[in-house]
Amino acid sequence: MCIGFIGLGNMGFPMATRLLQAGHRVVVFDVSAETTRRAVALGAEAALSPRNVADRAETVLASLPSEQAALDVATMSDGVIEGERVRRFLDMSTIGARTAQQISTLLAERGIAALDCPVSGGVAGARAGSLAIMVSGPPGEFAVAEPVLDLLGRTIFVGAQPGAAQTMKLVNNLMAATTLAATAEVMVTGVKAGLDPAVMIEVLNAGSGATHASRDKFPRAVLPRTFDFGFATGLMVKDVRLYLQEALALGTPAELASAVAGLWEKTLDDQGAESDFTTIVKTIEASTDVIVDGRTDR
Ligand code: NAD
Numbered sequence: 001m002c003i004g005f006i007g008l009g010n011m012g013f014p015m016a017t018r019l020l021q022a023g024h025r026v027v028v029f030d031v032s033a034e035t036t037r038r039a040v041a042l043g044a045e046a047a048l049s050p051r052n053v054a055d056r057a058e059t060v061l062a063s064l065p066s067e068q069a070a071l072d073v074a075t076m077s078d079g080v081i082e083g084e085r086v087r088r089f090l091d092m093s094t095i096g097a098r099t100a101q102q103i104s105t106l107l108a109e110r111g112i113a114a115l116d117c118p119v120s121g122g123v124a125g126a127r128a129g130s131l132a133i134m135v136s137g138p139p140g141e142f143a144v145a146e147p148v149l150d151l152l153g154r155t156i157f158v159g160a161q162p163g164a165a166q167t168m169k170l171v172n173n174l175m176a177a178t179t180l181a182a183t184a185e186v187m188v189t190g191v192k193a194g195l196d197p198a199v200m201i202e203v204l205n206a207g208s209g210a211t212h213a214s215r216d217k218f219p220r221a222v223l224p225r226t227f228d229f230g231f232a233t234g235l236m237v238k239d240v241r242l243y244l245q246e247a248l249a250l251g252t253p254a255e256l257a258s259a260v261a262g263l264w265e266k267t268l269d270d271q272g273a274e275s276d277f278t279t280i281v282k283t284i285e286a287s288t289d290v291i292v293d294g295r296t297d298r
Helices: 012-021 033-041 050-056 067-075 097-108 122-128 139-149 164-192 197-206 212-222 233-250 255-271 277-285
Strands: 002-006 025-029 059-062 088-091 113-116 131-136 153-159
Touching: 002 012, 002 050, 012 025, 012 033, 012 059, 012 122, 025 033, 025 050, 050 059, 059 067, 059 139, 067 088, 067 097, 088 097, 088 139, 097 113, 097 164, 097 233, 113 139, 113 164, 122 131, 131 139, 131 164, 139 153, 153 164, 164 197, 164 212, 164 233, 164 255, 164 277, 197 212, 212 277, 233 255, 233 277, 255 277
Parallel strands: 002 025, 002 059, 059 088, 088 113, 131 153
Antiparallel strands: 113 131
């Protein structure tokens, strides 16, 4: 089967690689020529534009960094919307329900189905094919696309309503943003009080304070001070902002989300959009004289 893939970043590249390894023809496009070259070296075919991808593949996947990039790729001039062969567009990006609905409406006018397929599980999950993939859109199209998605992770159908999976993804990421921020804050407090950070993480993980942040993010990227988990602070802030927009539009309480958002905005200012999101701990450390350092050779 020929599959299109647009956006070969931290997530898109390993996902496209898995499709190639499964024996599919994969036609790719990324604004970065270097990234495209790396994919071609693995057997992908380079396209000249999103439209050119959609001229060649019935099923086109995308993993893009912003709402604007997703809108441009899907619906603008030289976008997927102008492709001759494409039947369905599967957007794995996190872009919020409203943008997903906009894309769905515009593509439907050209007879192209849109499936929202935001993912959770990070770069490690993308490499291992163990992502959690939330899907919303026409159930018949989901049935056609499911074998492709199954190569990338475990799919959970959220509902037929366009954007539903995006709302689910934002709920998930607000939880991830909150638990990472909370873990960073308590770790700084514990270290300031004289506790050993590695012992703290061991205890949290044995007790009721365990979260994905304590189980995975701290051991892998904070205690060793590598800050290389693979998710950019700019993307985390994008997701927190999108969550707040949805809560505001729905009129639901967001006191906790607002406090968490403040800390993430500060991290964006201090560490920069390209920094790894685990650097939130550095922003909290900055107002103290402690470092959460779990290296044994320090
Ligand atoms: P990234 O910035 O590493 O990759 C984005 C890629 O898209 C880059 O290669 C960039 O060159 C390309 N791109 C940008 N604009 C483009 C355009 N107009 N046309 C074609 N290519 C374009 O981002 P990422 O970390 O891979 O994340 C991608 C999406 O997945 C985001 O929406 C993010 O929120 C979501 N996500 C990321 C993770 C993660 O752990 N990194 C986890 C879950 C979801």
